[in-house]
Amino acid sequence: MERLLEVLSECCPDVDFDVEKELITGKVIDSVDLVAVVSDIEDEFGISIPMEELVPENFDSIEAIWEMVQRLS
Amino acid sequence: MSITSIWFIIFILLAMVVYYIVPKRFQYLVLLAASIAFYLSYGIGYMPYILATTVITYAGARIFGNPEYKHRKAVMVVTLLLSLGLLCYTKYTNFLLGTLDKLAGGGKIEMIDLVVPLGVSFYTFMSVGYILDVYWKKYEAEKNFLRYATFIMYFPHIVQGPIDRYNKLAPQFFGGKKFDFQRMVSGGELILWGFFLKLVIANRLGMFVDTVFGDVTAHGGAVWLVTLALYSIQTYADFLGCMEIARGTSLLFGIDLERNFDHPYFAKTIPEFWRRWHMTMGAWFKDYLFLPVSNSSFVKKTSKKLGKKFGAKARKNFVSCFSVAVVWLSTGIWHGAGWKFIAWGCYHGCLTIGGTLFGDKIDKLTAWLKINTKTKSWELFQMTRTLLLCCFGRIFFRANSISEAFLIMKQMVTRLEIWKLVDGSLYELGLDRANFMVAILSIVVLWCVSMLQERGSVREMIAKQNLVFRYLILYIAIFAVLIFGIYGPGYVASSFIYEQF
Numbered sequence: 254m255e256r257l258l259e260v261l262s263e264c265c266p267d268v269d270f271d272v273e274k275e276l277i278t279g280k281v282i283d284s285v286d287l288v289a290v291v292s293d294i295e296d297e298f299g300i301s302i303p304m305e306e307l308v309p310e311n312f313d314s315i316e317a318i319w320e321m322v323q324r325l326s
Numbered sequence: 327m328s329i330t331s332i333w334f335i336i337f338i339l340l341a342m343v344v345y346y347i348v349p350k351r352f353q354y355l356v357l358l359a360a361s362i363a364f365y366l367s368y369g370i371g372y373m374p375y376i377l378a379t380t381v382i383t384y385a386g387a388r389i390f391g392n393p394e395y396k397h398r399k400a401v402m403v404v405t406l407l408l409s410l411g412l413l414c415y416t417k418y419t420n421f422l423l424g425t426l427d428k429l430a431g432g433g434k435i436e437m438i439d440l441v442v443p444l445g446v447s448f449y450t451f452m453s454v455g456y457i458l459d460v461y462w463k464k465y466e467a468e469k470n471f472l473r474y475a476t477f478i479m480y481f482p483h484i485v486q487g488p489i490d491r492y493n494k495l496a497p498q499f500f501g502g503k504k505f506d507f508q509r510m511v512s513g514g515e516l517i518l519w520g521f522f523l524k525l526v527i528a529n530r531l532g533m534f535v536d537t538v539f540g541d542v543t544a545h546g547g548a549v550w551l552v553t554l555a556l557y558s559i560q561t562y563a564d565f566l567g568c569m570e571i572a573r574g575t576s577l578l579f580g581i582d583l584e585r586n587f588d589h590p591y592f593a594k595t596i597p598e599f600w601r602r603w604h605m606t607m608g609a610w611f612k613d614y615l616f617l618p619v620s621n622s623s624f625v626k627k628t629s630k631k632l633g634k635k636f637g638a639k640a641r642k643n644f645v646s647c648f649s650v651a652v653v654w655l656s657t658g659i660w661h662g663a664g665w666k667f668i669a670w671g672c673y674h675g676c677l678t679i680g681g682t683l684f685g686d687k688i689d690k691l692t693a694w695l696k697i698n699t700k701t702k703s704w705e706l707f708q709m710t711r712t713l714l715l716c717c718f719g720r721i722f723f724r725a726n727s728i729s730e731a732f733l734i735m736k737q738m739v740t741r742l743e744i745w746k747l748v749d750g751s752l753y754e755l756g757l758d759r760a761n762f763m764v765a766i767l768s769i770v771v772l773w774c775v776s777m778l779q780e781r782g783s784v785r786e787m788i789a790k791q792n793l794v795f796r797y798l799i800l801y802i803a804i805f806a807v808l809i810f811g812i813y814g815p816g817y818v819a820s821s822f823i824y825e826q827f
Contacts (some may be wrong), residue, residue: 285645
């Protein structure tokens with residue numbers, strides 16, 4: 254999860270990923286930020302995130318993202 | 327059957343009687359039968375197209391909806407192409423032939439006699455949304471063809487949307503609905519409000535707008551400014567009116583349709599305007615075009631390269647600008663087969679991209695000028711700026727061609743003729759003084775209702791009032807529509823601006 258936090262913090266340095274639990278539904282990160290997040294996670298973890306995974310539930314918190322990464326790894 | 331005609335009222339009353347009499351498990355079949363009857367009332371020639379789209383997308387989704395199926399992607403692509411192909415064939419064939427003919431010198435290529443099916447853009451988009459959602463495993467493919475057909479053909483949303491999502495709308499068809507008097511009142515109020523918007527405001531303003539656009543060389547800047555402002559209100563009242571009639575009608579059957587407007591003219595920026603105007607279309611483009619494009623390998627790879635060379639901001643700007651450009655070009659094309667719609671789409675794309683690229687600089691400039699951006703006056707300025715930019719863009723939308731649009735712009739700059747605002751000339755452009763006054767009063771009513779709606783549901787506010795007051799409002803609204811509605815000869819009340827899309 255630390256690796257993930259590093260990737261996310263590099264993508265969106267203004268966002269506190271430890272605190273924010275509604276990243277998408279709370280509009281903390283927009284769809285353009287999401288593209289960078291997806292792209293960097295794919296590179297870092299060597300996975301491919303398909304379109305069906307691009308739903309708010311998978312990106313609302315670092316825990317949700319981590320769960321998705323583990324599922325797709 | 328126009329949705330503003332007495333026949334439509336009789337039709338929904340009959341449908342409602344049958345709907346609430348039959349056993350609940352058959353209610354959706356009543357909706358399907360009513361939807362087919364409604365669609366046929368516009369002409370039998372439209373039916374094969376909607377039927378083809380329904381059958382193709384239903385069958386395709388049934389095949390690739392099976393997660394074990396090997397060729398899911400191939401079948402999905404074929405289904406998508408067939409569905410979009412029908413839209414393109416009916417809507418854009420003559421546009422393409424006309425363009426090719428012009429390039430070839432003119433008079434060499436004959437146009438094809440084609441019908442553009444009613445609501446083709448709307449039902450195609452709904453079916454494409456369904457295809458992609460099933461492919462992305464957001465929900466399972468519908469097994470029952472009649473249930474799926476009810477979703478596609480549902481008559482309240484077939485004329486002008488909203489562009490509904492299967493997973494949100496369809497479950498409402500099959501739950502079984504009881505007759506609810508309060509819901510009937512609520513639906514009736516929405517329909518009445520829709521009639522007021524369409525018949526009293528939109529049709530009245532349309533008479534002025536049509537007259538001015540009928541002879542674009544005859545008017546100077548002042549008249550054009552008034553016309554563009556009135557056309558913006560006409561479009562809003564026309565589209566919102568249709569949506570309120572659709573939502574109200576649907577509510578009579580116990581089904582909630584998506585809201586399509588959230589007071590767009592209170593928006594402070596262009597992107598906010600588009601989040602408030604035709605909301606279901608914006609959401610559709612975001613989910614089914616913006617996200618797939620911005621998550622495509624091309625955009626990801628290119629943005630990453632740019633990010634390494636020029637920094638994170640360049641990366642973000644590229645993703646945003648590229649995807650926005652694709653979305654706005656598509657939005658322009660979706661609105662109509664003509665270069666003027668493409669120009670209109672490009673105009674809004676440029677405004678949105680401009681906002682992305684120069685937003686920071688504008689913020690810095692306002693800070694440097696020491697403008698307090700937390701004041702009502704600044705908000706008013708932002709709203710006026712957005713409104714003016716949208717009004718200006720509507721020149722492309724309403725003019726007959728791009729060259730005519732540029733001619734209008736030229737007239738606006740070279741011939742101001744400001745005295746025409748006060749010398750009575752405005753009353754000779756399709757609306758006499760009395761009708762102008764009715765139009766202005768009606769717009770004030772629209773504005774007041776919009777302000778109230780920003781605070782909460784107006785229907786709920788009315789419901790809390792005393793019986794006498796509620797009836798008073800009801801009678802005033804009915805008589806306003808009956809007395810001030812424009813139904814007269816030479817005006818086709820049935821035609822909505824967005825119906826052609």
